[in-house]
Amino acid sequence: MIRLDGLGKRYPDGTVAVGSLDMEVRRGELVALVGPSGCGKSTTLRMVNRLVEPTSGRIVLDGDDVTQVSAVELRRRVGYVIQQVGLFPHLTVGDNVATVPRLLGWDKKRRRERVAEMLDLVGLPAGTYADRYPHELSGGQQQRIGVARGLAADPDVLLMDEPFGAVDPIARDRLQGEFRRIQSELHKTVLLVTHDIDEAVRLADRIAVFSEGGRLEQYAEPAAVLGAPANEFVADFVGSDRGLRRLAVQPVEEADLVHPPVVRLTDRAADARRTIAGAPEPYAVVVDDAGSLRGWVAARTLEQCPPDALVEEVARRFGETITLGEFLRRALSELVRHDAGWLPVVDGERYLGVLTPDAVYAALRRTVPGDGGVDATVEQPLLRAV
Ligand SMILES: Nc1ncnc2c1ncn2[C@@H]1O[C@H](COP(=O)(O)OP(=O)(O)OP(=O)(O)O)[C@@H](O)[C@H]1O
Secondary structure (H helix, E strand, O other), X not given: OEEEEEEEEEOOOOOEEEEEEEEEEOOOOEEEEEOXXXXXXXXXXXXXXXXXXXXXXXXXXXXXXXXXXXXXXXXXXXXXXXXXXXXXXXXXXXXXXXXXXXXXXXXXXXXXXXXXXXXXXXXXXXXXXXXXXXXXOOHHHHHHHHHXXXXXXOOOEEEEEOOOOOOOHHHHHHHHHHHHHHHHHHOOEXXXXXXXXXXXXXXXXXXXXXXXOOEEEEEEOHHHHHXXXXXXXXXXXXXXXXXXXXXXXXXXXXXXXXXXXXXXXXOEHHHHHHHHXXXXXXXXXXXXXXXXXXXXXXXXXXXXXXXXXXXXXXXXXXXXXXXXXXXXXXXXXXXXXXXXXXXXXXXXXXXXXXXXXXXXXXXXXXXXXXXXXXXXXXXXXXXXXX
16 A cells, blocks of 8 residues: 655755665554654654655655655545644634635535544534643544544645644543554555553554664564564563563464363363362363353362252352453453452354463463574564565
């Protein structure tokens, strides 16, 4: 959807903000640009909508070279959301959202409908909010309006420069969650500049790590940037706690599971006890005849009941389950929240195994190359650095 070919910007004072950048963004993909201050992220972003004129190279949008097209044409195709929101203070929320549609000459009715649709999308109904002025909104609400405005002309591409930068961490978390929902509905092609590596990890399909002069040091999925940094620069930038960050992007896999003894609802207590005997932990998982998870039982409980009693009379339910493919962060958080040794993993109803705190730890270490350092031999199939 976006191709940058040898894109460069040298400012008149001689500063080379971006040397020569080659990069591609797929349709519907959200790419986060991260890197230290002054490395050329914002300049790159602004070249895509030509707020900054490139001094070399080309920008190709959906197959069209837009390096020369008019700014108005580009605004229709490329939405823009910035940190300080940039809402016009003297215009109502509705008129702010309608800015680009008005520039494009949409009639009043179409604008009004679109404003209502966009305000609904960001959770601020037009009936309540369209006629307010920006100063009558909270910071978080203003940022939502910024997103609504960026999307109003239904652009193919959305550029976001620190869009959630100016709000407190809780509002930010909520805005990120909402934006994820919006993106999962709209599938825009998004370029997002952020200082916050956790935001990049949370939102991005791929992360582009820049160093000074707009050099692309690594361009890969979040799990690869965190688990297999391309070089020392990237490893330093994503931080020594990248192992923890990977909790948010590493899914629970079958290989992570532990398999304690399993008994059936219809087993007799004495048989169930024999099944557990010799296992490392004095507990068993309980399933029904179809293999669906029904709970757990302790060896001690089985010892205290008549040998002929059935497991179903004494089985207890698990507080929580997790599905294969969910992220390890939720697994760890449930284990901590329930102070549990086991978190059962299911696929629909079907019981697959349990996660333990040790298993979560092992899963995190599994694909970390080397010992907290960089392993240059690790394959980086998504690396697009040129
Ligand atoms: N108008 C300008 N004239 C001269 N130099 C500029 C201009 N705008 C930006 N620069 C320089 O270009 C380089 C890249 O700036 P840019 O804003 O793209 O970086 P950034 O990675 O977005 O930084 P930050 O994370 O701090 O926002 C910096 O050295 C900056 O000082």
